[in-house]
Amino acid sequence: MLRTVLIQDLTISRGERRLFSDLSMALRAGEAVALTGRNGAGKTSLLRAVAGLLRPEAGQIVFEDLEAETARAEHLHMVGHHDGLKSSRSAWEELRFQTLWSGGSPATARQAAERLDLVRLLDLEVRRLSAGQRRRLALARLVASPRALWLLDEPMAPLDAVHRQTFGDLMAEHLVSGGMILAAVHDPLPIPTRVAEIGG
Amino acid sequence: MTAFLILLRRELSLAWGKGGGPLLALAFYAGVVTLLPMATGRAPEKLAAVAPGIAWLALALSALLSLERLFERDFEDGALDLLTLGPASLEAVAVAKCLAQWLASGAPLALAAPIAALALGADPKIIPLLVLCGLFGGLAFAFLGGLGASLALGSRRGGLLVAVIVLPLYVPPVIFGAGALDALNSGLAWTPGLYLMLAYCAAAVALSPLAMAAACRNALD
Numbered sequence: 001m002l003r004t005v006l007i008q009d010l011t012i013s014r015g016e017r018r019l020f021s022d023l024s025m026a027l028r029a030g031e032a033v034a035l036t037g038r039n040g041a042g043k044t045s046l047l048r049a050v051a052g053l054l055r056p057e058a059g060q061i062v063f064e065d066l067e068a069e070t071a072r073a074e075h076l077h078m079v080g081h082h083d084g085l086k087s088s089r090s091a092w093e094e095l096r097f098q099t100l101w102s103g104g105s106p107a108t109a110r111q112a113a114e115r116l117d118l119v120r121l122l123d124l125e126v127r128r129l130s131a132g133q134r135r136r137l138a139l140a141r142l143v144a145s146p147r148a149l150w151l152l153d154e155p156m157a158p159l160d161a162v163h164r165q166t167f168g169d170l171m172a173e174h175l176v177s178g179g180m181i182l183a184a185v186h187d188p189l190p191i192p193t194r195v196a197e198i199g200g
Numbered sequence: 201m202t203a204f205l206i207l208l209r210r211e212l213s214l215a216w217g218k219g220g221g222p223l224l225a226l227a228f229y230a231g232v233v234t235l236l237p238m239a240t241g242r243a244p245e246k247l248a249a250v251a252p253g254i255a256w257l258a259l260a261l262s263a264l265l266s267l268e269r270l271f272e273r274d275f276e277d278g279a280l281d282l283l284t285l286g287p288a289s290l291e292a293v294a295v296a297k298c299l300a301q302w303l304a305s306g307a308p309l310a311l312a313a314p315i316a317a318l319a320l321g322a323d324p325k326i327i328p329l330l331v332l333c334g335l336f337g338g339l340a341f342a343f344l345g346g347l348g349a350s351l352a353l354g355s356r357r358g359g360l361l362v363a364v365i366v367l368p369l370y371v372p373p374v375i376f377g378a379g380a381l382d383a384l385n386s387g388l389a390w391t392p393g394l395y396l397m398l399a400y401c402a403a404a405v406a407l408s409p410l411a412m413a414a415a416c417r418n419a420l421d
Contacts, residue, residue, distance in 0.1 A: 052284075053285075053420045053421070073285065076285065077285075078281060082277055083277070084274075084277055084281060085279075086214065086279070088214075089213065093213070097206065101207065101283075102286065
């Protein structure tokens with residue numbers, strides 16, 4: 001189980017532009033950090049760097065007691081604003097694939113669908129879902145296959161009030177069970193968070 | 201291995217689904233095979249001579265069809281992130297994609313090639329070799345095509361760029377395959393051509409996944 005993530009002296013540039021430099025922070029079991037900052041400050045880039053999708057210019061990300069590769073393949077989830085859902089496939093096919101791919105089973109996928117109020121939508125093609133419904137479908141894999149670190153990019157943005165509440169509860173449960181959340185947000189999350197301003 | 205099968209199943213369903221799949225490839229193949237004789241002249245003895253070559257070359261062209269979407273679709277909608285963070289390496293992801301591409305279009309085309317060759321008046325004795333070339337050549341086309349598709353990731357003119365990258369890589373298998381077919385047709389030794397093509401296919405299957413994984417990482421960065 002992943003219990004600590006250390007971001008050490010991280011510097012990220014996109015092309016010629018330096019987004020931020022020498023950023024350090026620690027994330028421990030049960031903690032949530034809300035990344036804030038203006039548009040283009042580098043919040044998404046930081047999340048992608050932690051996920052290993054983007055090479056930082058300097059600095060490193062350390063997953064305590066684990067090889068970075070193992071940690072990324074087995075202990076973290078990332079849900080970004082591109083949800084990775086195929087519009088031509090049914091919601092169930094996509095949820096099932098995403099769940100199995102990240103280590104869950106069809107049964108846990110079904111439970112996650114119930115938890116996120118997706119059951120009635122599972123037979124629909126993804127193209128028929130609204131933005132909020134799509135987001136819930138993407139978030140369902142967080143529940144369907146438990147992993148310690150959640151990297152979330154504006155997770156709440158398209159959700160309605162009822163489902164913000166539901167997802168808030170899910171995040172709170174995740175923290176209680178020793179999970180970690182690193183989320184890029186503009187509005188405060190409904191859970192206790194430490195705020196880190198990026199690219200100030 | 202299970203992760204690989206889970207992914208292969210998804211890729212097959214995507215390749216088989218709307219906007220692609222064997223039917224479209226077969227229709228395109230039929231179109232090319234009908235069109236080429238109109239340019240070469242339709243005297244039966246002339247056609248019979250070029251029939252194996254036409255049936256073979258049209259396979260290579262048809263293999264280009266759905267390459268553009270192979271990686272681009274997952275890159276655009278964020279699914280490539282998910283695939284990168286999964287239990288299988290990106291190399292394995294690339295293999296699953298190319299294999300699905302081959303199963304959904306390369307293999308059905310290889311089985312359709314004899315029909316086209318016979319319709320054009322080819323000697324029936326070339327049929328087994330044509331299917332063999334079609335199956336293994338198709339595997340090489342799928343993997344090299346995947347290489348082109350991954351290198352073109354993120355460019356706006358994906359489709360055309362993929363074809364421009366991939367066509368030169370298709371030259372050796374097309375030559376070796378056509379050489380084998382021609383040799384068999386005229387009663388010469390046909391095995392060297394076949395072996396060369398199989399060797400090229402083996403190299404493509406073994407090496408291109410490494411390049412595809414690197415190209416995907418580069419595109420995501």
